Amino acid sequence: MPHLFCYTISMTGRTHDLAAFTALSYVVATQPLHQVTLATGIVSIMVTLVGGLTPDIDQPTADLWRKFPAGSLVGRILYPLLGGHRYISHSILGIVLFGLLSKLLLAKIGQVLLVDINVVWAAFMIGFISHLIMDTITHEGVPWLFPIPFRFGFPPLKILRMKTGGFIEKSVIFPGLLFLNGYIYYHNYTKFLDFFKHYIK
Numbered sequence: 458m459p460h461l462f463c464y465t466i467s468m469t470g471r472t473h474d475l476a477a478f479t480a481l482s483y484v485v486a487t488q489p490l491h492q493v494t495l496a497t498g499i500v501s502i503m504v505t506l507v508g509g510l511t512p513d514i515d516q517p518t519a520d521l522w523r524k525f526p527a528g529s530l531v532g533r534i535l536y537p538l539l540g541g542h543r544y545i546s547h548s549i550l551g552i553v554l555f556g557l558l559s560k561l562l563l564a565k566i567g568q569v570l571l572v573d574i575n576v577v578w579a580a581f582m583i584g585f586i587s588h589l590i591m592d593t594i595t596h597e598g599v600p601w602l603f604p605i606p607f608r609f610g611f612p613p614l615k616i617l618r619m620k621t622g623g624f625i626e627k628s629v630i631f632p633g634l635l636f637l638n639g640y641i642y643y644h645n646y647t648k649f650l651d652f653f654k655h656y657i658k
């Protein structure tokens with residue numbers, strides 16, 4: 458049952474969405490503020506979520522593919538090209554590769570869409586990297602140094618890591634991320650207020 462198999466080795470899209478959003482919140486809270494347009498802000502939030510699902514494009518049943526018509530067909534074509542689940546797209550090499558590809562793509566899109574492409578690109582990468590960090594705490598680990606066939610995980614002892622899509626993900630990780638968001642916004646309340654008041658054009 459390849460479908461079921463693919464599903465169970467991946468974290469849910471919901472968890473990756475929330476992790477990507479949390480990472481974006483963290484970066485905004487900790488980095489110097491930049492002036493952005495409202496359009497750039499909205500597009501950046503959406504693109505962060507896309508980035509957070511993108512590493513799983515090597516999985517034909519990925520949540521990202523379900524969002525597009527005939528997406529799972531495209532996924533099935535790309536699946537063997539990317540080497541199967543959690544390979545190149547889940548590595549430092551993958552970060553560089555997808556970073557370059559998305560930059561090229563955004564440069565094209567930037568000619569028609571009036572948004573700050575550098576900010577949108579950074580948002581994509583934040584989402585992308587958050588995905589790999591989240592997968593690292595799962596049972597299967599992540600081949601960060603692909604093509605070296607070793608999967609890194611945290612904690613290093615595999616048995617202590619959580620199962621994807623399981624009880625821990627739903628009852629500890631997901632609420633934990635919600636809590637973390639609350640903490641980030643509460644702790645940096647004045648900065649976010651300042652951002653919404655003075656930095657969005």
Ligand SMILES: [Zn+2]
Pocket residue numbers: 467468512513543547588592
């Ligand atoms: Zn993944």
